[in-house]
Amino acid sequence: MSQVLYTFSSSHTAMEAELLCEEMGHPCRLIPLPSMISAGCGLALLCPAASRGAVAGLLRQHQLETEGLYAGAGKVWEEMRDDLP
Amino acid sequence: MNTIDARSLSCPQPVILTKKALAEAMGEELLVLVDNETAAWNVKNLGDRLGYSVVMSNPEKGTYQVRFAPATDTQAASKQEGGYVVALSAEEMGTGDTAFGRKLMEGFIYALNEQDSLPEYILCYNRGVALTTENDKTIQDLKALEDKGVQVLSCGLCLEYYGLKERLVVGQVTNMYRICELMTTYPTTRP
Incomplete structure (x- = not known):
């Protein structure tokens, strides 16, 4: 399954983003930030690629700033541009 | 016979x-x-x-x-070589903020799926049984672990105490003798 991963500058923002997605019925969840993206600790929001546009819009609407967007699965992720509305 | x-x-x-x-x-x-x-x-x-x-x-x-x-x-x-057991005794990982602790526990079980060396058994007891009954994210990841051959066991007494007996959706029910046996036989990881 094609997935995208949003990263955030704080774990509070990440948790807020997951809650918001749950409330809006998007099947997203937090996972530990994969080591390939950063050696540091962190939480990232994992979403189906199909929800990418809707989730990006939702996060912007609620002013939850993302740090990065990645596509991939498991341990392998590639950074991408979030150019959708 | x-x-x-x-x-x-x-x-x-x-x-x-x-x-x-x-x-x-x-x-x-x-x-x-x-x-x-x-x-x-x-x-x-x-x-x-x-x-x-x-x-x-x-x-x-x-x-x-x-x-x-x-x-x-x-x-x-x-069976004796290299195996280990993961014991989950709470919904949260560590002590502190409850909501954050739950995210840590969900993250731990997700990350466990990514490990090269998987446990032989995952034991859920006390409020840890919420992970096999109530939390959709941990249920999904525990099912994935089960598919890879990990045995997921929930304490029957605990399921009964918390009124969750009918809600078990991953793994099997076990008892204290088995939990005790496994934890004294295998090295045990407690997140």
Whole structure:
């Protein structure tokens, strides 16, 4: 399954983003930030690629700033541009 | 073949009798009869852990057969080498903010799926049984672990105490004897 991963500058923002997605019925969840993206600790929001546009819009609407967007699965992720509305 | 009729006996008696019989059987085949599926799984899991080849069947309503073929040295040895157990005793990982602790626990179980070396067993007890009954994210990841051959066991007493017995959706029910046995046999990881 094609997935995208949003990263955030704080774990509070990440948790807020997951809650918001749950409330809006998007099947997203937090996972530990994969080591390939950063050696540091962190939480990232994992979403189906199909929800990418809707989730990006939702996060912007609620002013939850993302740090990065990645596509991939498991341990392998590639950074991408979030150019959708 | 030796036969133990443990029908009508309540948990954990069938497991205790089976363990005793296996110790006395000295390489002979053993057939254990129980009257419910949970007891059958508990007896089968005991055999699996001890390295026996175990076959479970349900020939008639109210009777489950668990058949033990003798363990080989190789099978028994392979069970003892390198295995570990993960014990989950709470919904949260560590102490502190509850919501954050839950995210940590969900993250731990997700990350466990990514490990090259998986545990033999995951034991859920006390509020840890919420992870096999209530939390959709941990249920999903525990099912994935189960598909990879990890046995997920939830404490039956705990499920009953928290009113979650009917909500178990991943793994099997176990008892304190089994939990105690596993935690004293395998190195145990407690997140």
